[in-house]
Amino acid sequence: MNREAIYHRTMLPFAYPVGEHELRLVLRAAKDDIYFSEVFYGDRYAEPGSEVSTLMRKEASDSLFDYYTVTLYTEEKRVRYFFHLSDRREDIWYSEKGFSVARPKEGLFQYPYICPADLFSEPEWIRGRTMYQIFPDRFCNGDRDNDPEGCLKWGETPKADSFFGGDLKGIIDRLDYLADLGIGVIYLTPIFKSPSNHKYDTADYYSIDPAFGDRDILKRLVSEAHRRDIKVILDGVFNHCGKDFFAFQDVVKHGASSPYKDWFNIHSFPVRAGKDPNYETFASGVYTMPKLMTHNPELREYLIKVGEHWVREVDIDGWRLDVANEIDHDFWREFRKRVKAIKPDAFIIGEVWHDSLEWLRGDQFDSVMNYPWREAVLDFFARGEIDAVGFDERVAGLRMAHSSNIWPGLVNLLGSHDTARVLTLCSDRRRAALAAVFQMTYPGLPMIYYGDEIGMEGGDDPDCRRTFIWDEEGQDNKLLNLYRQLIKLRRIFPHLSDGDYRTWHTEGNVYAYINDGIGVVINNSDEDISLRLDNFTIHRTVDILSRKSYGLGRYLSIDLKPYSAAILLTER
Ligand code: ARE
Numbered sequence: 001m002n003r004e005a006i007y008h009r010t011m012l013p014f015a016y017p018v019g020e021h022e023l024r025l026v027l028r029a030a031k032d033d034i035y036f037s038e039v040f041y042g043d044r045y046a047e048p049g050s051e052v053s054t055l056m057r058k059e060a061s062d063s064l065f066d067y068y069t070v071t072l073y074t075e076e077k078r079v080r081y082f083f084h085l086s087d088r089r090e091d092i093w094y095s096e097k098g099f100s101v102a103r104p105k106e107g108l109f110q111y112p113y114i115c116p117a118d119l120f121s122e123p124e125w126i127r128g129r130t131m132y133q134i135f136p137d138r139f140c141n142g143d144r145d146n147d148p149e150g151c152l153k154w155g156e157t158p159k160a161d162s163f164f165g166g167d168l169k170g171i172i173d174r175l176d177y178l179a180d181l182g183i184g185v186i187y188l189t190p191i192f193k194s195p196s197n198h199k200y201d202t203a204d205y206y207s208i209d210p211a212f213g214d215r216d217i218l219k220r221l222v223s224e225a226h227r228r229d230i231k232v233i234l235d236g237v238f239n240h241c242g243k244d245f246f247a248f249q250d251v252v253k254h255g256a257s258s259p260y261k262d263w264f265n266i267h268s269f270p271v272r273a274g275k276d277p278n279y280e281t282f283a284s285g286v287y288t289m290p291k292l293m294t295h296n297p298e299l300r301e302y303l304i305k306v307g308e309h310w311v312r313e314v315d316i317d318g319w320r321l322d323v324a325n326e327i328d329h330d331f332w333r334e335f336r337k338r339v340k341a342i343k344p345d346a347f348i349i350g351e352v353w354h355d356s357l358e359w360l361r362g363d364q365f366d367s368v369m370n371y372p373w374r375e376a377v378l379d380f381f382a383r384g385e386i387d388a389v390g391f392d393e394r395v396a397g398l399r400m401a402h403s404s405n406i407w408p409g410l411v412n413l414l415g416s417h418d419t420a421r422v423l424t425l426c427s428d429r430r431r432a433a434l435a436a437v438f439q440m441t442y443p444g445l446p447m448i449y450y451g452d453e454i455g456m457e458g459g460d461d462p463d464c465r466r467t468f469i470w471d472e473e474g475q476d477n478k479l480l481n482l483y484r485q486l487i488k489l490r491r492i493f494p495h496l497s498d499g500d501y502r503t504w505h506t507e508g509n510v511y512a513y514i515n516d517g518i519g520v521v522i523n524n525s526d527e528d529i530s531l532r533l534d535n536f537t538i539h540r541t542v543d544i545l546s547r548k549s550y551g552l553g554r555y556l557s558i559d560l561k562p563y564s565a566a567i568l569l570t571e572r
């Protein structure tokens, strides 16, 4: 047995409560190395030796490891446990003390007590919903009177500093379109007062940019959205402000004597608020975005109040937090408590592009924008850099990087306002459609970047921020119908979000899996394929994409055209 590969610790993502009396354990072992793994467990105060055992299940495998999981029921909520592993040649026992050949009596793993306060609970409403990201300047122009000066014509190619006149009224006007599509959450990139088109350089956290509308229009947008059962999430930019923010302007004006000087990291006075800035900024030297020192108590209070304000005042349903990974964890802990105190089911999403476990321990965010997942999807569907086996390993590794109670909320995206569009990255429309099929049948909270559903194209920022094509002639109707169907599927089967996910088949570029009892077969290759798969159900099935039905039997024979998929529902 490869002992070096065997790993467990009583911490995330290896041990965590999933209910008041339920503890989930994960054990890692070398791939294809062990034959079985069982866990022995009991009350921490019970007689030693009285532990009972239960088998673990091999839940997932990435390129190097297998992950065995189990969810234990514990009446007492205090668990003592150890593992028993076999590879058929040897049997070993694994406890906090390490490996032993005999059943351990002491030095066992301990989960001291499942404290109700430590239970992670994401808002119940996220299940089954699909999110839609809107870049307000480019979605719909509902009021020509508020257009900023020098607006380009709708449809022209955007540059970094272009304006097009889109606004909140435009979003209200299109809520029926979104409701009809089946959208359950909209996420708007920043809307507070700022000089840029993207508004990530906030000038005033308490007012809506006049080119987008005002507080009353936002209120109307939120209530009109709620009337259609659509949640609304706003973008909070607390890592930095814009150069026009009053506190920064005060420091520019009064230098070292400004009461706000410690809200920033100014290297020397006077402040050089232009190219070659003498203060810390977002990224490297973006002088229009001074970095905020969120550990400063007054600033912290100021920003958290902003977070509370918009939840209380206009009833938004959560925040997407910009550059969340560069702000201290303590800020986010306080932010979460204060926002959730006003609205317990508010949803908090951090922008973290990399391993995000540190923010997803339950005390900070509910979710992150799942860019690592997007990379895996692009490597398989767009770039063809990995085959089905490689793809399955990548997504499995990503699931196992988090506790399972995080999975339903992870924002799985194919693209955003910061990336090239999925259709542009896929050389083929059919591949982009397959990526959407995967996205919408995978655990998590899928997010559609406005316009992807009608086949919009666009390279990197700013090209990915083109104006929405409302003229139906310019829309890909087939793709739109597919999206509609997929979004509806998620509504009907909200537990697709949860993560009862099994790999079914991997062969070349053919990938099949089962999620919440729905079988999905994806032919990501340019060839016709005929497969004979072990039937995953004892019922008749129908492919909702082709309407073909399949009978009972041990095997399921399925033919798929190049770059096509089947989504098999059981008929009961
Ligand atoms: C502007 C221009 C760009 C130019 C850039 C350079 O438009 O073409 O490259 O300036 O100065 C906002 C605007 C952007 C604007 C930027 C600066 O939307 O258009 O760019 O402000 O003025 C990293 C960060 C991540 C950040 C991305 C962009 O970690 O937080 O970079 N994303 C948020 C928002 C952005 C926003 C800002 C932050 C600033 O979503 O829209 O930009 O408020 C990797 C790394 C990531 C990296 C990612 C993308 O994979 O792991 O860390 O993200 O690449 O670069």
Ligand code: CA
Pocket: 141, 142, 143, 144, 145, 146, 147, 165, 166, 167, 211
């Ligand atoms: Ca307008």
